[in-house]
Amino acid sequence: MLGVAFGIGVLLALAGGTAAQGCVAPHHLVLEMVQRLEESVSVQEPPNPSVLLALNLAGATDSTTYKWLLQEIQEEAVKRAQKDMTSGEVALYVLALLSSCRDPRHVEALGQTVDLLRVLQQKTDVEVAHLEVEGIPKTTLYSVSLDTLGLCLTGVGNYQKAAVLLAKQVLNAKKHLSVDTRAVAVLALVCTYNRTEQQNVQKLLWKALSTVTKDFLNKQEKNDGMIGNIYSMGLALQALEATAKFYAPRKWDCAQAFSVVYRHDYRQPMAIAQVLPALVGRSYLAAASLDCTTSASVSPGPQQSPSPKLDTPKVHRALITVHYAIVNKLQGKHFSYAISVRVPDGSTLLKVLQVAEEEKPDVFSFRTEYTSWGPMVVSIHGLAANPDDRTYWQFLSGRDALQEGVGTYQPQDGEHIRAVFSTY
Numbered sequence: 001m002l003g004v005a006f007g008i009g010v011l012l013a014l015a016g017g018t019a020a021q022g023c024v025a026p027h028h029l030v031l032e033m034v035q036r037l038e039e040s041v042s043v044q045e046p047p048n049p050s051v052l053l054a055l056n057l058a059g060a061t062d063s064t065t066y067k068w069l070l071q072e073i074q075e076e077a078v079k080r081a082q083k084d085m086t087s088g089e090v091a092l093y094v095l096a097l098l099s100s101c102r103d104p105r106h107v108e109a110l111g112q113t114v115d116l117l118r119v120l121q122q123k124t125d126v127e128v129a130h131l132e133v134e135g136i137p138k139t140t141l142y143s144v145s146l147d148t149l150g151l152c153l154t155g156v157g158n159y160q161k162a163a164v165l166l167a168k169q170v171l172n173a174k175k176h177l178s179v180d181t182r183a184v185a186v187l188a189l190v191c192t193y194n195r196t197e198q199q200n201v202q203k204l205l206w207k208a209l210s211t212v213t214k215d216f217l218n219k220q221e222k223n224d225g226m227i228g229n230i231y232s233m234g235l236a237l238q239a240l241e242a243t244a245k246f247y248a249p250r251k252w253d254c255a256q257a258f259s260v261v262y263r264h265d266y267r268q269p270m271a272i273a274q275v276l277p278a279l280v281g282r283s284y285l286a287a288a289s290l291d292c293t294t295s296a297s298v299s300p301g302p303q304q305s306p307s308p309k310l311d312t313p314k315v316h317r318a319l320i321t322v323h324y325a326i327v328n329k330l331q332g333k334h335f336s337y338a339i340s341v342r343v344p345d346g347s348t349l350l351k352v353l354q355v356a357e358e359e360k361p362d363v364f365s366f367r368t369e370y371t372s373w374g375p376m377v378v379s380i381h382g383l384a385a386n387p388d389d390r391t392y393w394q395f396l397s398g399r400d401a402l403q404e405g406v407g408t409y410q411p412q413d414g415e416h417i418r419a420v421f422s423t424y
């Protein structure tokens with residue numbers, strides 16, 4: 001029953017989508033991803049605008065879960081947009097609402113209204129001023145890219161100025177921007193390119209777009225289809241699907257890139273939300289131009305409680321040893337402590353941190369905060385990350401930075417994990 005409901009919506013999306021150069025994922029995979037996204041919607045957690053955006057782009061708008069999520073997004077927008085959202089969060093809300101055919105200028109819920117575009121404009125102006133003066137934005141270039149995209153898709157505010165600054169940043173080889181950041185910047189720059197009539201701006205944006213997209217193609221060629229890591233693939237595919245003319249006459253082997261994605265079993269809702277649009281041949285650029293004809297609702301509402309974790313108490317998992325160290329050589333009184341803990345095989349890194357804290361609470365105390373990607377470690381040994389001075393706790397295995405957070409990463413027996421207080 002559920003499958004049929006999703007199926008109709010998704011098929012509509014596929015029929016209307018402009019699948020890049022013939023690459024569209026198998027139907028069953030798209031359905032599976034839509035289902036995982038719907039199951040992730042929970043009354044216990046804050047609504048996730050990226051999930052709503054992905055459901056819209058995949059055409060999966062029939063369910064009551066979808067409608068509930070849309071309502072929650074509107075409520076959260078009126079409650080928090082002006083108070084404590086970052087510019088990037090506001091931008092994601094704008095994209096989510098646009099793709100739901102709601103007017104972000106006039107979001108109504110709980111007897112209040114908010115003009116999200118005005119809020120986005122104000123917050124983007126602050127980011128841009130910061131970027132001009134300090135050479136870095138108030139938050140991150142990833143967020144400024146989302147801001148620019150949100151404003152450009154609605155034709156509001158000084159997105160052109162933001163796009164010019166972004167283009168200069170992506171062309172600055174010293175910046176070493178991540179694939180994720182450059183991919184979202186590409187979407188913002190394509191949008192601006194299509195809207196501007198100023199030739200000097202077009203020229204700069206063209207250069208930035210062809211440089212980044214050709215670099216993505218080179219990365220794919222060199223790494224058997226991988227662009228960045230498995231979690232940047234979704235955004236990288238969205239960027240390449242939308243930019244064929246900027247890397248012409250080169251052609252994109254989308255089948256090779258798609259096959260990398262097929263081989264990975266994406267479970268995190270955020271990861272799915274970034275990859276699903278690309279798999280149906282769409283990108284965030286389509287957020288403002290979807291056909292919003294609605295149809296009947298079929299699927300169940302949101303999860304009342306987190307899905308029951310199947311306990312296997314009788315199966316004794318072998319214990320493994322994980323070596324864990326915390327290091328601060330950056331701020332205040334420097335410190336370095338290490339401990340070896342025993343945890344059941346298959347435990348997440350979060351479990352390692354918890355056991356370390358239980359064993360030596362005065363040394364290995366830590367705090368996490370809920371984020372769209374799961375629990376983020378924001379403080380260890382009383383030393384807190386701070387966006388104002390761009391500090392964070394970075395996690396490494398040996399010398400390599402982890403590609404997942406503590407909530408999902410599963411260390412191996414004998415692995416050396418370090419949390420190092422760092423800047424970004």
Ligand code: B12
Pocket residue numbers: 086087088089090092139140142143178180181228229230231232235268271274371372373374375376377378387391392393394395396401402403404405406408424
């Ligand atoms: C900017 C960024 C950061 C910044 C955030 C700074 C800030 N104040 O904005 C910093 C540098 C701190 C950061 C840290 C990490 N990051 Co990061 N980060 C991103 C990036 C590029 C953009 C996120 C963003 O701004 N979104 C827009 C805003 C509006 O949405 P938001 O929900 O409010 O964003 C918040 C969360 O994304 C959170 N966050 C950022 N990264 C991570 C990672 C994890 C695991 C968690 C739980 C939360 C989290 O910080 C954002 C701001 O509060 C994404 C790329 C992507 N594809 O999403 C990677 C990304 C989310 N990060 C990733 C990783 C792996 C990490 C680290 C674990 C790296 C490491 N080895 O230490 C650490 C987190 C460690 C910890 N302490 O728990 C992966 C997550 C993959 C996964 N499957 O879990 C991503 C997808 C990059 C990638 N392709 O590998 N990150």
